[in-house]
Each structure stands twice: as structure tokens, then as C-alpha cells.
Amino acid sequence: MAIFEKVALIGIGLIGSSIARVVREREIINNIAISTRSQETLDAARDLGLGDEYNIDASAIVHDADLVIICTPIGVVGKVLQSIAGNLKPGAIVSDVSSVKASVLEQMQPFIPDGVHLVPAHPVAGTEKSGPQHGFSTLFDNRWCILTPPSSADKAAVKLVSEFWQACGSNIEIMDADxxxxxxxxxxxxxxxxxxxxxxxxxxxxxxxxxxxxxxxxxxxxxxxxxxxxxxxxxxxxxxxxxxxxxxxxxxxxxxxxxxxxxxxxxxxxxxxxxxxxxxxxxxxxxxxxxxxxxxxxxxxxx
Amino acid sequence: MAIFEKVALIGIGLIGSSIARVVREREIINNIAISTRSQETLDAARDLGLGDEYNIDASAIVHDADLVIICTPIGVVGKVLQSIAGNLKPGAIVSDVSSVKASVLEQMQPFIPDGVHLVPAHPVAGTEKSGPQHGFSTLFDNRWCILTPPSSADKAAVKLVSEFWQACGSNIEIMDADxxxxxxxxxxxxxxxxxxxxxxxxxxxxxxxxxxxxxxxxxxxxxxxxxxxxxxxxxxxxxxxxxxxxxxxxxxxxxxxxxxxxxxxxxxxxxxxxxxxxxxxxxxxxxxxxxxxxxxxxxxxxx
Missing domain, CATH: 1.10.3660.10 (6-phosphogluconate dehydrogenase C-terminal like domain)
Structure with a gap:
């Protein structure tokens, strides 16, 4: 049984595209929607068949997503969230994959609407390659994924994000962002x-x-x-x-x-x-x- | 046709044991004699079948060797040479595998008898493992072996050592020790x-x-x-x-x-x-x- 019905991946580089691949291969989520800033990268993702839905406008793919993962460089995570915040569905979970957490938490928290859950995550995995063509479905196997939920985080949402990353092959650790x-x-x-x-x-x-x-x-x-x-x-x-x-x-x-x-x-x-x-x-x-x-x-x- | 009739390897760690393996496998030299300071390592080399002759006393294996390669840590190369110098056969070639060359040249030159040729070498290859059990015959394939012959070196001896390392799989470069x-x-x-x-x-x-x-x-x-x-x-x-x-x-x-x-x-x-x-x-x-x-x-x- 799928953990969520629909995931929206915003940013489709090495990490985003590896998530798409493992989600599809292991049937973790039924519907994969993809958005990214450049049309060229979006076309590459489509050519690779990574998703079910593609849109250059991130706010257009999130309205029915249960899980939204922002997979962009750290510097723009806050801006991206701001641009989609008004379209998030009540009860949705917002997460990310950034390798720095305190700053990202600070960037994101002001834009999280009431009734939407923020559960930041960092899969400690990667290669020296970048771009959607270099992702692969086993990237997260036996790697650690660190969740840094704010103290106020919804426990059920944290549990769901943990289950999601476990389904992707990761071991879960929860710690303070600092x-x-x-x-x-x-x-x-x-x-x-x-x-x-x-x-x-x-x-x-x-x-x-x-x-x-x-x-x-x-x-x-x-x-x-x-x-x-x-x-x-x-x-x-x-x-x-x-x-x-x-x-x-x-x-x-x-x-x-x-x-x-x-x-x-x-x-x-x-x-x-x-x-x-x-x-x-x-x-x-x-x-x-x-x-x-x-x-x-x-x-x-x-x- | 074998390049030399007999090689004496003094020191049988990762590099020495890899030389023994590739020499045997590719029939580069007919006879492999091995000496090393510790009886335990010598026994390990014998158990691995790396050579034809084993002796804890290095001077006992060099008297009929055409090529003597000192594969010990850099600090003792001079001492080892001193201990075997009197037993070297006229026309023999002495080499090493040290990753520092000027100091080794300085250590060795005083002990080289007349009629014996010194051709220092450095195969730029290795792994993080040490000891005779960790060598392997393909270690030198497509790696560079740098020769640093003194200006007075015998050209024919340099040529033979080059041919030896090429037979081991290496590319040859000749340069100044400094x-x-x-x-x-x-x-x-x-x-x-x-x-x-x-x-x-x-x-x-x-x-x-x-x-x-x-x-x-x-x-x-x-x-x-x-x-x-x-x-x-x-x-x-x-x-x-x-x-x-x-x-x-x-x-x-x-x-x-x-x-x-x-x-x-x-x-x-x-x-x-x-x-x-x-x-x-x-x-x-x-x-x-x-x-x-x-x-x-x-x-x-x-x-």
C-alpha cells in the first residue's frame, strides 16, 4: 500500500530524481508530480519518464499533493515555499532534502500555513554528479536520513515521513537542527x-x-x-x-x-x-x- | 623470454608481493627470491607461494640475482643495501620502489659497488592495505613507474629496468629525483x-x-x-x-x-x-x- 497518494517534487537534480526513481520502482507513492525552475531540466525529467505530471509552475502541482519535497539548492528553499504556500492542501506535509537544517528551518517556518506540517529531512547520500540523469533508485539504501522536526511538529507527520524514507531504503535518525x-x-x-x-x-x-x-x-x-x-x-x-x-x-x-x-x-x-x-x-x-x-x-x- | 634470470625482492609488503605475483603470472623473470626482516612475514610469503627461494638473510639471496629490488620502508633502504653490497654479483642492477627519491639516492649511492648498476624506481600505485596478503598482480597496470637514475647511470641498465616495469603493466617516465x-x-x-x-x-x-x-x-x-x-x-x-x-x-x-x-x-x-x-x-x-x-x-x- 502506498504511503501517500501524491508527492510533489520541486527540483529534480541528483536527489530529486533519485527519489522519483525509488518511489516509482518500489511503488511508495502512486502519483509523482515534478516541477523545476528550468524548462530544459523539466524536459529532461519528462524524457527520463521520472513522473506522472510536469509543470514549470510549482504552485500548479502542489494543490492535491500529500507530500511536497523541496529539492532545490538551500539558498532558495524559503522562496520556493513562499511561492507555493497559498496552494498547499490542508494536512499536507512539506519537507526538503537540504544538507543544512537550522537555516532551512528558519527560512521555511514563516511560510508554513496553519494545518500544513513541516518535517525537514536530510538524506545523507549522494555522488559527485548532478542533474536528473544521474539519479538512481538505490542511492538511499542503507544510508541515514536525518529528520529535524521543529519541537512543535505533528507526531503523525513525522512518523509518515520516517516511513517514507524507510521505504526509500534509509535508516532514520531524528535530531535537533543545530x-x-x-x-x-x-x-x-x-x-x-x-x-x-x-x-x-x-x-x-x-x-x-x-x-x-x-x-x-x-x-x-x-x-x-x-x-x-x-x-x-x-x-x-x-x-x-x-x-x-x-x-x-x-x-x-x-x-x-x-x-x-x-x-x-x-x-x-x-x-x-x-x-x-x-x-x-x-x-x-x-x-x-x-x-x-x-x-x-x-x-x-x-x- | 624472461627479461632477467633471477630477481631478489627484499621486503615483501603490498608492493613487493605484487611484484612477485605479476612476475610469476606473466613469466617476466624465471626465479624469484624473497627476503624480509621478520620471520612471520617470510612465512606468510612462503604460504602464499610468492617465490622460489626464501631467506631471512638478504645477503644470502642476492649473490646470483640479476635484479635486486629493495621494497622496504624508505628509512632502511641504505642499511639494507649496505648489508648486501658485498654479495652483489658484477653487472647486477639494484633498484627500489620508494616514494621519495632524492634521499634514497643519497642513501644508496655510497654502497653501490663498482660494476653494479643503480636504477631507482617508483611505481605510483598502491592501496591502503599493507602486507604480502594484500598484493595483487594487476596493481601496476596502466599506472606510471617513475625512474630516477643518477646522471652517471648505465643506459643499458635503465633500459632493462624500463622493460621490466613495462612487462609489469606500467608506463615509464624518467625524471630527476628532486x-x-x-x-x-x-x-x-x-x-x-x-x-x-x-x-x-x-x-x-x-x-x-x-x-x-x-x-x-x-x-x-x-x-x-x-x-x-x-x-x-x-x-x-x-x-x-x-x-x-x-x-x-x-x-x-x-x-x-x-x-x-x-x-x-x-x-x-x-x-x-x-x-x-x-x-x-x-x-x-x-x-x-x-x-x-x-x-x-x-x-x-x-x-
């Missing part, structure tokens, strides 16, 4: 910025050519380039909307790096060995938790 | 230290638990943990032996990171967008160069 933003700052936002920074550093060298960087990237560099290929708009918005936690993590990272640099400068082999040892077990824990593959080199080289 | 160390500092050593530092930063947090870091690591953090699972002894030695280039790269990286941090602090979306855009193409170039897989998430999630 804590979410700190947790994601270290598990996602800092690694992303560091990857961008690594690639930027290589790009700025005068004495090593970029063709050399490319040739010898299997020495480790290529790992960083995966995250650094991600959508710049999305990550700009993350930085603008989770500033405090990101600044804290960047500061901590820089402190640690200074300590490591000092150990290199002074040839302190013991300190370096200690730093390089304590980090070894966490990968095993991540593999055991089902969040990583159990093959060397992410499995990409082994034949 | 330039090698700068190139690897950016393509391998800096990414490695940054990965260790990322995991170390997460380990030091008070307000985010390590179980949270593990749960939500699919947001990006898990990528860093691959390199951070590498052999601490090897990486300590790399830091001690490529100090100047590593310090330069760390300094450049920190400068870039400070600029990024400033852009986050001031909410400079334009600067962030520009930083996140220029890094996007390099991954495509690395994929086109055959140094990376052409699937999202390193192919680990897509089903």
Missing part, C-alpha cells in the same frame, strides 16, 4: 571544502604541471577530485548557510595541520607515527557500519 | 597528510561522537579514511625523507585554506562559487588519462 549542522560540518562539509582546497592547491603550482598532477594522481590525489567535482551552487549555499559550524571545523582542522606541519619540520618521527596510527581503525568501523565498501581502493582497481 | 619529490609531494604526500589530518580532526571533537562520524560518513568523510588507513611506518618515513617539498605543499595548502575560510566568514558567495568551479574539470582529465574510474562514488554505490 546538532545536525555540527555533525554534518565534520562528516560532510569540511571534507568537501578540504577536497576543493586540495585540487585548488595543485592548480596553483608553478613548478609541477597539471599534466604531471593528472599522470601521477593514483598516488592519492585522485581521491580528492571526486568530492571536488560536486555541484558548486549547492556547496556555495552550504557554506553560506552553515557558516558558524564550518568555521569551527576549518579552525580545528588548521590547528591540527599546524601541529602536523611542525612535526614534519622538526623531523619528529614519533609524533608523526602516533598521528598516523590513531586514524587507522575508523575505516574498519565505517566498513562494519555498512557505510563503506570492504575492498581496497574503493574496489576500483582490483580485478 | 623533481620527482616535488611532483609526488603534491600528488601523493599532501593528500595523504590531509587525509590523516581530517580523520584526526574528527577524532578530537567533543560535541560530535565518533559513532555519529561513522554513521554519517557517506556525506564525504569516508573518502578521507581510505588514505588514512595506510601504513604509518611508510608514511612517517616519507615525511622524514621528503621534508622540504612536503613543507612547501603544506604551506601552500594552508594559505589556500585561509583564503577559503575568509570567504566563508565574510559570506562571499561569489568567491566560493569561483573556487568550487575551477576544480571541476580536473577529475574529467584524470578519468580521460585512465587514472580513475568513470563511475560516480568510485563505483562503490551504483548497483
Amino acid at each position: 546538532h545536525h549542522d555540527r555533525v554534518l560540518a565534520i562528516t560532510s562539509h569540511l571534507p568537501q571544502l578540504v577536497a576543493y582546497n586540495m585540487v585548488g592547491t595543485a592548480d596553483d603550482l608553478e613548478t609541477v604541471t597539471s599534466s604531471e598532477v593528472i599522470k601521477y594522481s593514483a598516488g592519492g590525489f585522485r581521491d580528492s577530485t571526486r568530492l571536488a567535482a560536486s555541484d558548486p551552487t549547492m556547496w556555495r549555499d552550504v557554506c553560506l548557510h552553515n557558516k558558524d559550524s564550518i568555521l569551527e571545523m576549518l579552525t580545528r582542522f588548521s590547528e591540527e595541520l599546524s601541529a602536523m606541519q611542525k612535526a614534519v619540520r622538526w623531523g619528529d618521527g614519533e609524533a608523526l607515527f602516533e598521528m598516523f596510527t590513531r586514524t587507522r581503525n575508523i575505516r574498519r568501523d565505517i566498513i562494519d557500519a555498512g557505510q563503506e565498501v570492504d575492498t581496497p581502493n574503493f574496489g576500483r582497481d582490483q580485478k | 623533481h620527482h619529490d616535488r611532483v609526488l609531494a603534491i600528488t601523493s604526500h599532501l593528500p595523504q597528510l590531509v587525509a590523516y589530518n581530517m580523520v584526526g580532526t574528527a577524532d578530537d571533537l567533543e560535541t560530535v561522537t565518533s559513532s555519529e562520524v561513522i554513521k554519517y560518513s557517506a556525506g564525504g568523510f569516508r573518502d578521507s579514511t581510505r588514505l588514512a588507513a595506510s601504513d604509518p611506518t611508510m608514511w612517517r618515513d616519507v615525511c622524514l625523507h621528503n621534508k622540504d617539498s612536503i613543507l612547501e605543499m603544506l604551506t601552500r595548502f594552508s594559505e589556500e585554506l585561509s583564503a577559503m575560510q575568509k570567504a566563508v566568514r565574510w559570506g562571499d558567495g561569489e568567491a566560493l562559487f569561483e573556487m568550487f568551479t575551477r576544480t571541476r574539470n580536473i577529475r574529467r582529465d584524470i578519468i580521460d588519462a585512465g587514472q580513475e574510474v568513470d563511475t560516480p562514488n568510485f563505483g562503490r554505490d551504483q548497483k
